[in-house]
Amino acid sequence: MADGRNRRRANTRQRLYESAVELIAEQGFTATTVDDIAERAGVAKGTVYYNFPSKTALFEELLRHGVGLLTADFRAAVAGRAPREAVAALVRAQLEYIQRYRSFAQLLLSEMWRTNREWQQTLRLLRAEAIDVIAAALQAGVDSGDFAADLDVRLAASALFGVGLVVALDWLMFQPDRDIDDVERALLTIVRARVAID
Amino acid sequence: MADGRNRRRANTRQRLYESAVELIAEQGFTATTVDDIAERAGVAKGTVYYNFPSKTALFEELLRHGVGLLTADFRAAVAGRAPREAVAALVRAQLEYIQRYRSFAQLLLSEMWRTNREWQQTLRLLRAEAIDVIAAALQAGVDSGDFAADLDVRLAASALFGVGLVVALDWLMFQPDRDIDDVERALLTIVRARVAID
Known part of the structure; x- marks a missing residue:
């Protein structure tokens, strides 16, 4: 159970990294919002803040x-x-x-x-x-x-x-x-x- | 008279270029506002728009x-x-x-x-x-x-x-x-x- 949760968490973080890096490379850090990152990763905004304290x-x-x-x-x-x-x-x-x-x-x-x-x-x-x-x-x-x-x-x-x-x-x-x-x-x-x- | 005006205008544009490039290099394009550029160049915001239609x-x-x-x-x-x-x-x-x-x-x-x-x-x-x-x-x-x-x-x-x-x-x-x-x-x-x- 804990293993499955850890794996899911690692997968989510990986998806958030990928979305953030694409968006920031395209449009820069400031122009990229947490909403954009959540949307591209296909997760709720709360999921971003659950994994990282800030952008x-x-x-x-x-x-x-x-x-x-x-x-x-x-x-x-x-x-x-x-x-x-x-x-x-x-x-x-x-x-x-x-x-x-x-x-x-x-x-x-x-x-x-x-x-x-x-x-x-x-x-x-x-x-x-x-x-x-x-x-x-x-x-x-x-x-x-x-x-x-x-x-x-x-x-x-x-x-x-x-x-x-x-x-x-x-x-x-x-x-x-x-x-x-x-x-x-x-x-x-x-x-x-x-x-x-x- | 016209020469003086042209020279002043070229000087202003030069100052705006320098301010913009410094600010954008420091913090990126999106984070840099026309207000920031005007302030660093020591001109009014209207002066920026008089010289350039947009950022x-x-x-x-x-x-x-x-x-x-x-x-x-x-x-x-x-x-x-x-x-x-x-x-x-x-x-x-x-x-x-x-x-x-x-x-x-x-x-x-x-x-x-x-x-x-x-x-x-x-x-x-x-x-x-x-x-x-x-x-x-x-x-x-x-x-x-x-x-x-x-x-x-x-x-x-x-x-x-x-x-x-x-x-x-x-x-x-x-x-x-x-x-x-x-x-x-x-x-x-x-x-x-x-x-x-x-």
Whole structure:
């Protein structure tokens, strides 16, 4: 009984996340009301407040949930891989993630550099966790001699994260019929040259 | 007399652009009211409506104005330069632009992939004009043999544009004391390797 209730509750939260992320990506945080979120999720407004104390709390949980999934994908991608393969796997993981959670990726780019949001500190910490996985893979490559010794690892990790987001969103918006393998190949040509020793 | 009036009008519009871009970058389009814009610009609300029929019209003009300045900077950067120098000059121009118009750059990233804004079509066209300058410089490098023949010029141009935006915003937010020359050098190390033949 308790298990069924927990499962139902997790399902409801998942639906609320999905509705909120779509609406906020479409029209922004302020324009999105709790009524909109409830309506799109097909639940009563009271159900939203039963699960989250406020729209801001829902959004903050949603950031945790979404960036947490990305960081987990990044960690799975690099696990047990040598530096060059790890970077290729990170690029693939990011493309797959954005293909699956496009609205969330868009929302992430919108919120990343805002200066007066309540969740700004949370987002910075979450983002740092994801970028740390990339930075660790790059640092391992510098240490092993695979990547240039003077690579600015921090800047390169943020560049890699940024380029993946931008290229993937462009792909999905402007060339949606293009195959993910083809985008990955084109992006890897650029990324490989970028971190490798000439 | 007419000249003075035109100059005053241009000054007022400039102040309204600056106020609007700051406010929208801080809190989003929907949360920003015409009252807020008038207050920050230090003009009466009527002055806003005297210059622009609506908040949306003001925002669309602001996009035209801001992306127009960037495209002009890009064109000036590549003029008369060989492909490799042109790419370096584009990177520098983009960093300088974002340092100067940081809020606008942030706003551009927020709006770039939204799907249901009235100004979406305008923004796509404007963005294409800026990216075309980058693509032309890359294509010239492919034609001259400076860059790899199999470079996906379109994807690389959008990647270059995206990486410049992301790295510059990260720099200004997380390492604001870092010198622009130093950021340029680190970014160029990455960008050079990226487009060059290994």
